[in-house]
Amino acid sequence: MSFSIKKQGDIVVVDVEGQLIVGNRQELKQKVLDELEKGEKKFLIDFSQTGYIDSSGLGVLVSLSKKIREQGGELRLANLNDDLKTLFELTKLDTLFQIADTRERALESF
Template identity: 65%
Template sequence: MGFAIERDGDLLAVSVDGQLVVGNRQEFKQLVLDEVEQGARRVLIDFSNTGYIDSSGLGALVSLGKRIRERGGELRLAGLNEDLRTLFELTRLDTLFKLYDARDTALVGF
């Protein structure tokens, strides 16, 4: 499990490798917050290599989304497979976030 970050100006892309769960959500959240403090405003989280997300991981995304909006930015989520979409739909978080199948499509107009 781990996170890979790419930064290009105010664009931040974070790939989540493995799971986003109670055991690593704080590391993930702090990593993104640090980048936001350093000017990242367009934030893309790529779940192409993610197995599953638990409620702690979903909560971290909600928290980050609020913080990024407060700073005038936007959070987009990409690479969600059918399983992950199920989680967002069950929790109605598909109404809160913009979800994209792939990173390329998420970057259009971003």
């Protein structure tokens, strides 16, 4: 499991490869916060290569969303498969995040 970060225009794109769980959530948090500190404002987290997410993983996404908003930035999520969508629906986090079906749509939505 790992996270890769790249810039696409002025958008920071993070790919979550594998699981987003209690064992690696801090790594994702720190990587995004580092970019936020550098002055980046637009963030897209892509889950096309993600297995499952646990409650700590969801918690980190909530926390990042708040921190990015506090800095005047925006966070989008993309490519949740049906199982991950169910997880967001069960927790009603689908109402908190802006979720796009594809990476392209998410990039266009900024």
